[in-house]
Amino acid sequence: MKxxxxxxxxxxxxxxxxxxxxxxxxxLLAFLTFGFTLTGSSPTAAEQAAAAERAGPLAQLWDQRTEHCGRVQxxxxxxxxxxxxxxxxxxGPRPTADSLLDYGFSFHRQWPSLYxxxxxxxxxxxFVLGASFVGVEWSSGGMAGLLLWAPRRGTVLGAKLLAVVSGVALMSVVYLxxxxxxxLALAPGEENVSRMSAPEFGSLLLTGLRVVFVAMAGTALGFSVASIGRHTSAALGAGIAYLLLWEFGxxxxxxVVETTDYAxxxxxxxxxxAWLSLGVLPDAGTTASVARSTFKATWQTGGLVIAAVVAAVxxxxxxxxxxRDAR
Incomplete structure (x- = not known):
């Protein structure tokens, strides 16, 4: 195996x-970095003071409305x-001085969506790398030749799967x-709105690990579907069909029908x-409106479902x- x-x-x-x-x-990551930093700007001390002055009454009003709503319901x-x-x-989120500042890109505020x-x-x-890594072996006959040298079917496939998943994980860690x-180097400003505390960095690192997990899951799915279909195109076709017909469709x-999203x-x-954003709650809406989403899941549930799907495939x-090899 080694x-x-x-x-x-x-x-x-x-x-x-x-x-x-x-x-x-x-x-692509370099272009995104360049594009986002072009919109960056540093709020002045006067702008920060004005935002802090506005945030106090708004936060108090938010607290009052939330408390009243809770008591009514x-x-x-x-x-x-x-x-x-x-x-x-x-x-919505409780108003803060940072949320009221009118400035462009801020890694401090926008890193979750970036991740x-x-x-x-x-x-x-x-998904593409995993599918092509094993798909080309099947379509070219390389897998059959390898099995003559190492006839342990499960070990051979497991070594390939472990190699491509760990390789993509390493690439994801390096890129991220x-x-x-x-x-962080290009973020504008050195004031408190651009700095991140230790707990915020901890949250950033944990989210980074979740991103790597999603990348590994996508790789394993592409690899497994291509192995089942014995061709790279089988995985790519299945992936595109799933995205277009089910996810987007x-x-x-x-x-279009403006009803609850039952799918x-x-x-x-x-x-x-749910896994990336630490849980999903139903979309907010007024009592007179139709709920567009009733889906609710924790990040634990999200991780377990993803792991279960990957393990099953x-x-x-x-x-x-x-x-097939036994025939």
């Missing part, structure tokens, strides 16, 4: 598609005539580290969103290999 893993690891980084994918991902107070309260008393975008990019790149360092249908609990992206790939 020698097989070392050989597959070397083969992964020697492949042309790995190099091309790495260059494309790095180029708990039955402790009657609602005022014509009053329309939001579901779950969701008035979520990186997770999608790494997962798609990992360099991307974060670039944003079902979302579009429920958006949301059955989409893998819903659990990926990978198990099918191993089972498919043993059955």
């Amino acid at each position: 020698h097989l893993f070392a050989a597959e690891w070397s083969r992964l980084f020697a492949r042309r598609i790995t190099l091309v994918t790495a260059v494309l991902v790095g180029t 708990s039955g402790l107070e009657p609602a005022e005539p014509g009053e329309d309260l939001p579901k779950a008393c969701d008035y 979520y975008g990186a997770a999608v990019l790494f997962a798609l790149a990992g 580290g360099l991307w974060t360092a670039a944003f 079902s979302t579009l249908v429920f958006t 949301e609990p059955y989409r893998l992206s819903s659990y990926a969103r 990978a198990a099918a790939a191993f089972l498919s290999m043993r059955r």
Whole structure:
């Protein structure tokens, strides 16, 4: 197993598609960094003072409304005539001085959305690399030749899977580290709005680990589907069909008919969103409106569902290999 893993690891980084994918991902991240930093600006001391002065009364009003809404929905107070309260008393985030400042890009405020975008990019790149890594072996006959040298079917497939998943994980860690360092180096301003505390850095690191997990899951899925279909195109076709027909298609249908999105609990992206954003709650809306989403999941649930799906598809790939080779 050790020698097989070392050989597959070397083969992964020697492949042309790995190099091309790495260059494309790095180029896209560089363009995003450049684009975001062009919109950056540093608020002046006067702007920060004015924002802090406005934030106090607004935060107090937010507290009063939230408390009143909670008491009304708990039955402790009657609602005022014509009053329309939001579901779950969701008035949005509590106003702060930072949220009221009118300035452009701020890594301090926007890093979660940046990391979520990186997770999608790494997962798609990992899916392609995983699918091509094993798909080309099946279509070219390389897998049959390798099995003559090492006839342990499960060990061979496992070494390939471990090599490509760990390789994509390493690439994701390197890219995410360099991307974060670039944003921190280029972030405008040295005032408190641009600094991050130790707990915030801890949250950033944990989110980074979740991004790497999503990239590894996407890689394993691409690898497993390509192994089942014995061709790279089988995984790419299945992935594109799933995205277009189910992820985007079902979302579009429920958006057009303007009703509750009943398919949301059955989409893998819903659990990926819960995993990355530490949970998902139903969309806020007034009592007179139709709820667009009733989906609710914790980050633990999201991680377990993703892991279960990946494990099930990978198990099918191993089972498919043993059955077909036995014929």
